[in-house]
Amino acid sequence: MTRWAMVADLRRCVGCQTCTASCKHANATPPGVQWRRVLDLEVGEYPDVQRAFVPVGCNHCDEPACLPVCPTGATYKRADGIVGINYDVCIGCAYCAVACPYQARYKTDLVAFAYGGEPMANETARRDDSRRAVATKCTFCVDRIDSGLAQGKQPGVDPEATPACVNSCIAEALAFGDIEDPQSNVSQLLAKNQHFRMHEELGTGPGFYYLWDQKR
Template sequence: MTRYAMAVDLNRCVGCQTCTAACKHANATPPGVQWRRVLDLEFGTYPDVARVFVPTACQHCDDPPCMDVCPTQATKKRPDGIVTIDYDVCIGCAYCVVACPYDARTKVTKPAFAYGTPMQNEAKRFDDARIGVATKCTFCVERIDDGTAKGLTPGVDPDATPACVNSCIAKALTFGDIDDPQSDVSKAVAGNAHFRMHEELRIGPRVYYLYDATREDTPIVEEAM
């Protein structure tokens, strides 16, 4: 059984936002909408400080709260673990937006373009079906489906791999089939200390964050929430 997952090596990410740009390019998201973001987090007070870049997007959870709350069944989970949205069914109630603990979903209510009037490329790629509905990272599902149909391997062959993973300059992002022990993502997770964000919510996110367990956790005073 194939189950796609992503590993994010926090030690490697330099916060360049190339994955964000690649995602925007691949998915033609409008201004202000970033299906893949890199959070720039700062902790502590001088001199005990830390700055961490955290690439984040839809975590394609095993038990996605967005799918449970969706009143229309527009949000579905495929057998390979990818969570999808049927734009033709979604009513744009945004219930999924307030249910996603990763802030991964967006609803755009009217067309928006970088300079007001659409440029040629924006006009060509504008999709009215995405207006007034929830949208989010799809793990570039079209690339995966197209690639696998051609016999390519997601996570190995760029044409079957999410754009953000292809673009990462630091090789911080790894993608593939977590059920295949020989896949890069399985090896990355098996060979490194890792955590999943908000694991206490028990929704089984499929994005694994790798860190260096040998690093002594600096006792940085946590910022007030």
């Protein structure tokens, strides 16, 4: 069975925020809403201090903490691991945002645009009033995945079927694919590198993996 997952190579990420910008462009999210963010961290102890850049967002968990707290069933999980939100059912209670350990959910009550009163072309084209006053988050660009699969494309390989953030990464730090397929790009990366998942100890089974060194 297919299980879509994302991999971020922390050795390659340069903190350029191109993934953040491409996500906002692709999804026309309002100001202050970043479904894909990059944390800028300082690690080590003086004088041996380094910076680390960590892409974050919805982890599309195996056991999403946001799902059982939803009083209406608006949050759901697909068989391929993608966690989605039915905006027609969501009542905007934000229980899911409180429950999410990854701070990946947003709620926007007022219409706002990047440069004030007038929307940009992509904001007009992608404006979706059904996303106002409800919970929103990264979808793994599920519309691209489903459309691409219908055309015989392979997510993670063919750009037309791959999340926008992965396509845009200038350092090729992000990868996407089917983690249940041992021959997929993401499975090969995990097989060759040491990795971790954020807050894995909570038992959520995150679908976002971080590489940090080669396996010895």
